[in-house]
Amino acid sequence: MKRRLLLVSNSTLHGGGYLQHCQQQVQDFLGERVKRVLFVPYALHDRAAYAKVARDKLRTLGYEVDSVDEADDPVEAVTQAEAIFIGGGNTFRLLKALYDNGLVSVIRKKVLEDGVPYVGSSAGTNVATISIRTTNDMPIVYPPTFAAIGLVPFNINPHYLDADPNSRHMGETREQRIAQFHEEPHTPCVLALREGSMLLVEGGRASLLGTTRARLFTRGKQTTEHEPGSDLSFLLTDSP
Amino acid sequence: MKRRLLLVSNSTLHGGGYLQHCQQQVQDFLGERVKRVLFVPYALHDRAAYAKVARDKLRTLGYEVDSVDEADDPVEAVTQAEAIFIGGGNTFRLLKALYDNGLVSVIRKKVLEDGVPYVGSSAGTNVATISIRTTNDMPIVYPPTFAAIGLVPFNINPHYLDADPNSRHMGETREQRIAQFHEEPHTPCVLALREGSMLLVEGGRASLLGTTRARLFTRGKQTTEHEPGSDLSFLLTDSP
Ligand SMILES: [Ca+2]
Ligand SMILES: [Ca+2]
Numbered sequence: 001m002k003r004r005l006l007l008v009s010n011s012t013l014h015g016g017g018y019l020q021h022c023q024q025q026v027q028d029f030l031g032e033r034v035k036r037v038l039f040v041p042y043a044l045h046d047r048a049a050y051a052k053v054a055r056d057k058l059r060t061l062g063y064e065v066d067s068v069d070e071a072d073d074p075v076e077a078v079t080q081a082e083a084i085f086i087g088g089g090n091t092f093r094l095l096k097a098l099y100d101n102g103l104v105s106v107i108r109k110k111v112l113e114d115g116v117p118y119v120g121s122s123a124g125t126n127v128a129t130i131s132i133r134t135t136n137d138m139p140i141v142y143p144p145t146f147a148a149i150g151l152v153p154f155n156i157n158p159h160y161l162d163a164d165p166n167s168r169h170m171g172e173t174r175e176q177r178i179a180q181f182h183e184e185p186h187t188p189c190v191l192a193l194r195e196g197s198m199l200l201v202e203g204g205r206a207s208l209l210g211t212t213r214a215r216l217f218t219r220g221k222q223t224t225e226h227e228p229g230s231d232l233s234f235l236l237t238d239s240p
Numbered sequence: 241m242k243r244r245l246l247l248v249s250n251s252t253l254h255g256g257g258y259l260q261h262c263q264q265q266v267q268d269f270l271g272e273r274v275k276r277v278l279f280v281p282y283a284l285h286d287r288a289a290y291a292k293v294a295r296d297k298l299r300t301l302g303y304e305v306d307s308v309d310e311a312d313d314p315v316e317a318v319t320q321a322e323a324i325f326i327g328g329g330n331t332f333r334l335l336k337a338l339y340d341n342g343l344v345s346v347i348r349k350k351v352l353e354d355g356v357p358y359v360g361s362s363a364g365t366n367v368a369t370i371s372i373r374t375t376n377d378m379p380i381v382y383p384p385t386f387a388a389i390g391l392v393p394f395n396i397n398p399h400y401l402d403a404d405p406n407s408r409h410m411g412e413t414r415e416q417r418i419a420q421f422h423e424e425p426h427t428p429c430v431l432a433l434r435e436g437s438m439l440l441v442e443g444g445r446a447s448l449l450g451t452t453r454a455r456l457f458t459r460g461k462q463t464t465e466h467e468p469g470s471d472l473s474f475l476l477t478d479s480p
Binding site: 010012013014089090092093132133136137138139140141142145146159161170171172177178180181184187195 | 252253254332385386399420421423435
């Protein structure tokens with residue numbers, strides 16, 4: 001499998017600019033062979049403004065950006081893409097637009113069969129996984145399914161947040177939410193990426209990059225913590 | 241319209257016990273004529289344990305509890321109910337179970353046509369509204385639609401949380417999430433109930449109870465703040 005993925009928890013880290021905390025990893029990942037990146041701005045309402053933000057930033061890293069939203073034929077744009085970058089925003093809106101435009105299966109094929117590199121951030125990371133069932137977003141629109149592109153056989157929870165022991169708020173903690181997910185049958189692992197962390201996948205190898213630890217939730221098992229640099233290739237085997 | 245609703249933001253307030261902060265309002269609302277309450281525990285995984293918690297608490301207020309999950313025929317149980325109480329937990333799980341058991345339309349009919357009093361808490365408040373599109377919960381299961389029981393013609397966001405100016409977390413604030421909802425066309429008002437607040441509806445009258453203010457988000461308009469005791473009857477007219 002030629003799969004190459006860079007799945008980032010968050011596009012902006014507190015105090016930094018857009019993609020600033022992961023720009024080195026994006027550059028290392030895309031390399032010098034890639035000249036143009038196809039950007040998917042569907043997760044935000046103002047797609048033109050979002051494409052401009054991505055274009056301005058990626059230009060400083062040496063890449064030209066085409067927005068799939070500006071293409072006459074989005075499927076053809078994906079088919080021709082050298083690299084794909086799906087930005088964050090609202091995961092429900094993003095997934096619905098991917099299905100509405102017929103892009104889910106063509107992105108899967110391009111990435112898994114043709115080895116086109118895929119960068120996802122936040123919601124763009126959620127949709128790269130097996131489903132959006134562990135997104136943090138509000139369900140503002142109804143997608144035809146929660147099944148996503150399925151580039152990896154597990155779930156990711158981006159922007160993972162540890163419980164605040166001083167909080168007086170009674171809504172579920174993130175950990176409790178993921179535990180509720182695992183109360184459902186046949187639910188896969190959830191890799192919880194704290195802000196500042198990202199997952200690099202190359203074929204059958206996966207490793208954690210960035211500056212923060214990741215937490216792994218497995219149904220019926222103790223959660224585990226993983227340091228930056230950890231080998232997480234075991235997540236890529238299809239059975240949980 | 242005979243509708244009588246008590247829609248509570250949260251079942252437990254920090255430092256208090258289950259339903260403690262709203263027990264007076266529950267008692268005032270159900271009154272002395274009601275002897276038995278039909279409890280719907282679908283939002284939590286362990287339905288028997290959840291029914292026990294509700295039963296133990298409501299007994300101290302003078303009500304016996306039947307769990308719809310213990311009924312041979314859930315539709316018949318709703319049809320015979322003197323009062324309905326839907327508890328909180330995961331809103332997606334709750335709504336899916338309501339549809340799976342064929343209860344959405346029968347609850348709507350009992351409440352709107354027969355005047356059976358309805359108490360909802362958290363997820364049980366979300367499903368009482370027009371849709372679950374403003375829940376805070378994780379989409380752990382896929383319901384057949386986000387349309388809900390529709391006892392009121394607007395949305396509620398329970399557990400509303402003001403943005404923390406000191407937070408370094410970059411996930412969307414609650415206000416940003418609701419703004420994303422209102423970027424979608426034809427979206428109704430969202431009444432954001434902070435923890436400690438609840439909405440009382442009697443026929444065509446609605447008022448805010450509890451100890452905290454509520455915030456009202458209307459598409460294309462400024463948000464407004466409403467004190468406990470406010471008359472919110474204008475929300476019940478069908479046009480936004
Ligand atoms: Ca988001
Ligand atoms: Ca909840």
